[in-house]
Amino acid sequence: MTYGSETWSLNMGLIRRLKVAQRVTERATLGFPYVIESEMRISVGEPGCSATHSRYVGKFIRNISALQSLVPKDEHRPNCSKNIFLLTGTLSLRNVYMVIPEAVERGKTAVIKCMYDLENEELYQVKWYRGDHEFCRYAPKDVPPLKIFPLRGIEVDRDASDWEKVTIRAVSYRANGRYSCEISADAPSFITAQLQGMMYVVDLPKGYPKLRGMKIGYKPGMKLKVECISPNSMPPANITFYVNDEPAHEKHVYRKVSGGTNGSLWTSYGTIQFVVQHHHFIDGKLRIRCLAVIYSIYAKSHEKTTTLLDYRTTIPPEPVTRPRIVFSESYNQESRLSEIGSGKT
Structure with missing residues (x-):
């Protein structure tokens, strides 16, 4: 699935997907203004089910029946099993991209960056994952704002990590793998974006x-x-x-x-x-x-x-x-x- 300047996988962890859906559902329940701008159909092998790329202006959610009922039904639309909706409103999280080295020499330092523009929103938190395991979190309202969670093979340099980057010291072969960052805006929107990339230790x-x-x-x-x-x-x-x-x-x-x-x-x-x-x-x-x-x-x-x-x-x-x-x-x-x-x- 592609939007903005990045390509996101539809196979992210189930927990993170549920969190995104939960926040959108909460906003819809509280009456915050959301407008369904378009429907994105993802190809699942059936005739007529093609992928449509749209500019990212909000949050993607998956199979929420309450919002799905707002979409006008089309008798001629193919029966695709996976539907993803592009929601827009007064929220905005733009220019989101990840900077991750393709390879790092063993024993050297690796710096991974997650760049974003919240515009008028405030940052709630940034989470860092290797695979499905969180190892670092930055929340500006927490004391201290940077939290590090033990993960074998990952040694975070606290002094060189902040709201947009995480620094891993003396990388070992265990640091090989897929890294993700999750950016969330503060209340009331809690808009969230997730990016990922691979890093190899050589x-x-x-x-x-x-x-x-x-x-x-x-x-x-x-x-x-x-x-x-x-x-x-x-x-x-x-x-x-x-x-x-x-x-x-x-x-x-x-x-x-x-x-x-x-x-x-x-x-x-x-x-x-x-x-x-x-x-x-x-x-x-x-x-x-x-x-x-x-x-x-x-x-x-x-x-x-x-x-x-x-x-x-x-x-x-x-x-x-x-x-x-x-x-x-x-x-x-x-x-x-x-x-x-x-x-x-």
Whole structure:
């Protein structure tokens, strides 16, 4: 379900959905002005049940019969099993979005932000969840306003958390998962919005990937086989090859990983192999580059260059070193004659 600038899941926890419905029902009972502006139909696989995207101007509720009866019935409307209503009135919670890092290195600090504009409303509270478990709450009228609830793997930095962000120190693998924030305005509206996002905790390789197996020169028709290694990461790095800055054909690339047992780190291997042709060389040079990527937090590469050898060119042998012979001054003519007389040559 999409509204504003965010996409919300319809599978949020049942308790939070019931709270939203309860607040709307209470307002309707007390006679606060609500106007049903439009009905949003969610596709459930039946013909004619399509999703309609509308601008978020209020609160969504689900299957409230008292309000459902206010909607004019349409004889031609398909019988969709899930109906969600867009309610509008004098309430407003705008520009709601979440800023969450896709990945954080293990042991580092993670900052998750929930941005919103209450306009003329006052803030009632902001709740933070990992999965369905609340671990932090900010309520400006409480003393103290920030409350932290113990949750294994989550260590909240109290001094660096407030009404729009929560800071988690020294993240571990247990901090992996889906995070949600729930913003509620104060009375009388108690308008509520919920956002969510995924965060992964990773171990990054120490340094750059390594290329090996490249020769200093190739002739057309020779087979090129180069291996790229990116060691010690969690998860394993995704390896991509480039030939002269162009992505290599996947049919020439083979990948595998090793490790990962009993909590150990992974090592990624990638091999590129193909028969070298004249068109692979640009100005007599052929460049092979290996790129290792982990989410959006790590991207490093290693590149090597080889040269074109024609059929008349051979690779010069390495120079051979020989011991140097030095004659001393005492080696004179008489000693040479004595050697000849004794039969030495």
